[in-house]
Amino acid sequence: DAGVTQSPTHLIKTRGQQVTLRCSPKSGHDTVSWYQQALGQGPQFIFQYYEEEERQRGNFPDRFSGHQYPNYSSELNVNALLLGDSALYLCASSLFGTAGAQTQYFGPGTRLTVL
Amino acid sequence: AQSVTQLGSHVSVSEGALVLLRCNYSSSVPPYLFWYVQYPNQGLQLLLKYTSAATLVKGINGFEAEFKKSETSFHLTKPSAHMSDAAEYFCAVSDPGYQKVTFGTGTKLQVIP
Numbered sequence: 517d518a519g520v521t522q523s524p525t526h527l528i529k530t531r532g533q534q535v536t537l538r539c540s541p542k543s544g545h546d547t548v549s550w551y552q553q554a555l556g557q558g559p560q561f562i563f564q565y566y567e568e569e570e571r572q573r574g575n576f577p578d579r580f581s582g583h584q585y586p587n588y589s590s591e592l593n594v595n596a597l598l599l600g601d602s603a604l605y606l607c608a609s610s611l612f613g614t615a616g617a618q619t620q621y622f623g624p625g626t627r628l629t630v631l
Numbered sequence: 632a633q634s635v636t637q638l639g640s641h642v643s644v645s646e647g648a649l650v651l652l653r654c655n656y657s658s659s660v661p662p663y664l665f666w667y668v669q670y671p672n673q674g675l676q677l678l679l680k681y682t683s684a685a686t687l688v689k690g691i692n693g694f695e696a697e698f699k700k701s702e703t704s705f706h707l708t709k710p711s712a713h714m715s716d717a718a719e720y721f722c723a724v725s726d727p728g729y730q731k732v733t734f735g736t737g738t739k740l741q742v743i744p
Binding site for chain 2: 520547549551556557558559560561564572574606608610612619620621622623624625
């Protein structure tokens with residue numbers, strides 16, 4: 517049973533460019549959440565997708581957008597990249613509405629470097 | 632709004648000694664609480680979770696945590712540290728009505744031989 521997978525592993529971009537990160541959830545999960553983890557910090561919630569809709573959003577600008585596909589996989593898009601967007605981007609999957617669960621399983625992350 | 636505070640960004644213990652990592656939470660509703668571990672250049676692995684059942688929660692790798700409502704704490708312990716426990720540990724909180732997880736700033740655990 518495959519866990520959460522993310523691609524690519526590493527990515528280098530320059531300021532002003534756009535980037536797309538991809539995530540495949542754990543088998544049986546239908547909800548995907550994205551987090552940004554800056555160096556030396558804890559992960560910060562970006563947004564969550566369920567049933568192909570953005571259900572919740574953290575305190576991130578509109579430059580950050582996402583998408584969820586019918587097979588539950590998800591993309592995170594970041595436009596007009598800034599140096600401060602350099603971070604580890606983590607995807608987490610879970611099963612929406614499971615009583616008492618709320619457990620999110622994390623992928624290995626994508627390391628984005630903006631030069 | 633929910634939040635967690637991890638006391639001590641770095642903790643050092645000797646191999647075989649007690650591990651104690653501190654976490655205090657703030658929540659206006661009964662929270663769900665989690666401890667995750669992150670090894671270098673890897674994602675987060677769930678150690679244990681509290682979801683309003685037993686207040687003493689046992690997790691993987693010999694770790695456990697106790698939910699104390701009166702102290703708003705959820706400290707992580709392990710009786711005897713192993714070298715393989717060296718990693719960064721994150722305490723996190725979630726509102727049971729949502730799946731947004733709010734993380735603390737993390738505690739790096741160093742195990743000294």
